[in-house]
Amino acid sequence: MGVCGYLFLPWKCLVVVSLRLLFLVPTGVPVRSGDATFPKAMDNVTVRQGESATLRCTIDDRVTRVAWLNRSTILYAGNDKWSIDPRVIILVNTPTQYSIMIQNVDVYDEGPYTCSVQTDNHPKTSRVHLIVQDGQGFVSEDEYLEISDIKRDQSGEYECSALNDVAAPDVRKVKITVNYPPYISKAKNTGVSVGQKGILSCEASAVPTAEFQWFKEDTRLATGLDGVRVESRGHISTLTFFNVSEKDYGNYTCVATNKLGNTNASITLYGPGAVIDGVNSASRALACLWLSGTLFAHFFIKF
Structure with missing residues (x-):
């Protein structure tokens, strides 16, 4: 009508x-x-x-x-x-x-x-x-940033600014997170006298954050076992001996794992006068290899 x-x-x-x-x-x-x-x-x-x-x-x-x-x-x-x-x-x-x-x-x-x-x-x-x-203020449909073969150091916050002659620039920020398997960036041998407190430290970078485990030979260490404490916070894990004895001296393995992979490092707790070369021997490397492989398979199943 x-x-x-x-x-x-x-x-x-x-x-x-x-x-x-x-x-x-x-x-x-x-x-x-x-x-x-x-x-x-x-x-x-x-x-x-x-x-x-x-x-x-x-x-x-x-x-x-x-x-x-x-x-x-x-x-x-x-x-x-x-x-x-x-x-x-x-x-x-x-x-x-x-x-x-x-x-x-x-x-x-x-x-x-x-x-x-x-x-x-x-x-x-x-x-x-x-x-x-539209409410977002973006009128371009084909502007984008492409990062090929992205590296972990390219993670962070990126800023996009759109402007015209109508109003002030409209700014949006985008955070890019690059996932990568762990790598141990710091692991140092430590010398401690009998009866003293000793701390072994293992530092690993990873996204997602790595989970840590400590081993002596094929025995996994946990808090309260043989007077030690295992503590992990963020990218650092520590193994603390409150009263070091002769049997505590030796090689320890720190294993860092996330869903993308795993890595390990051998760290030595030694007493006064011990000769430490600071380099893993071939036998240590082989032992760490099969141990970390087993751990990674177990960890991956959880995801």
Whole structure:
């Protein structure tokens, strides 16, 4: 049913038809010399979704009637509101300016808006196009950063900035986490006298964080076993002897494991006068190899 349906009185229908005939003049109607800047509206209005859009039309004292339209829909005719949308309000209606505002704009508000005026001579129109950006503020669809063969030292926070001539730059930060198997970065032999407190330390880098285990030969060590304490915090694990005895001297293996792999290091607890070369022997390496392989298989099953 058209605008002259059953809900309109005949005089109301006549007003609607008159307004549309008056204001729906095609864009580009010739303007006489001297009228080139009248009426004048903004070329484009760009706002972000959720903000308010102001549509301004500059007029002069020759104007007898004014209206704002969205396509074929009359929003305002003079001070009279025709739109049922509560977000559309009139801002200014003076002899020099006729402006409206659309509050809390959404993407469906995007499109052409027409400022139509009637002078003593003939009607004139000017058009403004409302552009609504999405809430994220990013309008580019093909901008991306590609990192090939990424290394662990390339993890961290990256920043993307999008800007145009409408508003301040919109900045987003992206955190990249690079997963990698453990590697032991620090493991040092320690010399301690009998009866003293001794600490062996093992430091490993890994993402996800590594889990640590300590062994002496093929025996796994745990807190409370033979007077030792095993403690792991973050990327460091320690094996503490509270009262070192002769039987505590020897080689210990630190194993660091996560779901991507495992690594190990041999650390020696020695007494005064012991000769330590600081390098793992071949037999130690072979023992650590089969031990860490068994541990990794057990650990991997948990994931």
